[in-house]
Amino acid sequence: AQGSCPSWAEYLGNHLERHVEVCHQIGAVTSTEARLIQTLFDERLPALDIEPASLLHGDPGGHNVFVEGGEVATLIDWEDALAGDPAYEVAFWASFHPERRHGAFLRGYHGGAAPDDDFAERFRLYYLRAALAKTAVRHNLDIRDRAGREPASRRIQRGLRDLLSPL
Numbered sequence: 001a002q003g004s005c006p007s008w009a010e011y012l013g014n015h016l017e018r019h020v021e022v023c024h025q026i027g028a029v030t031s032t033e034a035r036l037i038q039t040l041f042d043e044r045l046p047a048l049d050i051e052p053a054s055l056l057h058g059d060p061g062g063h064n065v066f067v068e069g070g071e072v073a074t075l076i077d078w079e080d081a082l083a084g085d086p087a088y089e090v091a092f093w094a095s096f097h098p099e100r101r102h103g104a105f106l107r108g109y110h111g112g113a114a115p116d117d118d119f120a121e122r123f124r125l126y127y128l129r130a131a132l133a134k135t136a137v138r139h140n141l142d143i144r145d146r147a148g149r150e151p152a153s154r155r156i157q158r159g160l161r162d163l164l165s166p167l
Helices: 008-013 016-025 031-048 086-094 099-110 119-140 154-164
Strands: 054-056 065-068 071-075 082-084
Touching: 008 031, 008 082, 016 031, 016 119, 031 119, 031 154, 054 086, 082 086, 086 099, 086 119, 119 154
Parallel strands: none
Antiparallel strands: 054 082, 065 071
């Protein structure tokens, strides 16, 4: 079976230039940030082809999870399912939540085991990719930030900062 893109790296790069351009046009990223983001993805995407790919939900927000007795009972709304790197699913989830929740979630996700050597790097790149896509989609759908809250597009700067920080 094959999806809309022949590889995981091509899926991640799909519409990337357009998302970066929209983010630049609306002031969510500077010209310097836009160039840096494109360079980072140009350098790192080719190394991200993973085999075998895992089944990913594609929209792992809390609105798609049923919990019973403190355990996840089921996931609903699989219309965005895809095959790829599980670290993407975790990063996509993280882009819905404030940083203060990330540590506990990641500890639970890894279940006490040490993460893969390159998990943190992949997570950071995927978080930035999700932030770019979400910002462009929010703009295209005219979804406004809530008054008094930090703009949702700040996830891009957080992702960029984390990606450029030493592990």
